[in-house]
Amino acid sequence: MTMMLFRDDAYLRDASAVVEAVTEEGGLILDRSVFYPTSGGQPGDSGTITWSGGVLTIATTVKGQGDQIILVPAEPRQMPAVGQPVRQELDWERRHRHMRVHTALHLLSVVIPFPVTGGAISAAKGRLDFDMPEAPEDRDAVEAALHELISIDAPVTEEWITEAELDASPGLVKTMSVQPPRGAGRIRLVRIGEGVATIDLQPCGGTHVARTGEIGAIKLGKIEKKGRQNRRVSVLLES
Numbered sequence: 001m002t003m004m005l006f007r008d009d010a011y012l013r014d015a016s017a018v019v020e021a022v023t024e025e026g027g028l029i030l031d032r033s034v035f036y037p038t039s040g041g042q043p044g045d046s047g048t049i050t051w052s053g054g055v056l057t058i059a060t061t062v063k064g065q066g067d068q069i070i071l072v073p074a075e076p077r078q079m080p081a082v083g084q085p086v087r088q089e090l091d092w093e094r095r096h097r098h099m100r101v102h103t104a105l106h107l108l109s110v111v112i113p114f115p116v117t118g119g120a121i122s123a124a125k126g127r128l129d130f131d132m133p134e135a136p137e138d139r140d141a142v143e144a145a146l147h148e149l150i151s152i153d154a155p156v157t158e159e160w161i162t163e164a165e166l167d168a169s170p171g172l173v174k175t176m177s178v179q180p181p182r183g184a185g186r187i188r189l190v191r192i193g194e195g196v197a198t199i200d201l202q203p204c205g206g207t208h209v210a211r212t213g214e215i216g217a218i219k220l221g222k223i224e225k226k227g228r229q230n231r232r233v234s235v236l237l238e239s
Contacts, residue, residue: 002069003032006045007188010099010207014089019080027070028056028079034088035061037069041119041126042098042206044072047090051080094123095207097237100215101126103156103208104146104235106192107215109174110200111145112136116175117230121206125221127234135223135231143220146235153213154193160186166203174202 002020005012017030028049035058038044044061049071059074071088073079080086098121105126109116118129136142166172166187190208193199199212209215221234 001067002030002064004067004069005032005034006036006207007205011210013092014087017086017088019082019084019086021082022079023064023070026076026079027062027064027072028058029064029068029070030086030088033061033069033071034090035069035071036095036098036207037061037063039063040204040206042102042121043123045090045095046074047088049080049086049088051084051086054078054080056080096209097123099207099209100237101235102206103192103212104150104215104218104237106190106200106202106204106208107146107149107212108233108235109202110149110192111142112233119175123237125234125236127221127232129226129230129232131229132231133229135225136233139220139223142233146218146220149192149199150212150215150218153211154197154199155211156208157191157194159189159191161189162186172202 005015012034015034017032020031021029035045046060047058049056049058056077057074058071060072062070064070101121105119105128108128112130114130114132116128117131120127187203188205189201190204191198191201217238218235219238221236224232226232
């Protein structure tokens, strides 16, 4: 089991760890990880691992069995031995851009209140696919609404509920194609806003900025038809 340090602190850029295993494919498993693994449309983190006498560039991060997180080297290199203390450091600029885009997509799901059929995140842009027959009539109004939600600088926090509580509130789940992972007994929710001023509340395991103002300048990208009932809407970071 890998301790998910990013879950407790999405702003943690580096940390010590100990090598637990090296996979047959050449991946690295640490006892604790600041690296987020590819999941829910958010790409796996990249960065570096250093230890006494060695350095390893990490190209991406993926999920292993159970709660294992596997760091994938950019190229075959000498690996640290099992039990070796190491230092892990994120490509922070890339991760932070993922956080900004991910939070912006949560806001997009508020501005366009239709079921979500898919999504993807990159360091430059993100997109959501919506189950809606027609594109929004006024794209400028959609973009203005996004800008307004960013400008109010609402807090972004997490909380946990039981699986039974989620079953009792099925409307919390906006995604049709991906359901929250079950089996652990509890579900992580991401809340934007607070109290009666809550803007959004939905299950999510990804990393987010602490306040909507941190998303920064964005613009609405393409709105594409992807099937009879599907519309793809993109948002782009401007800086």
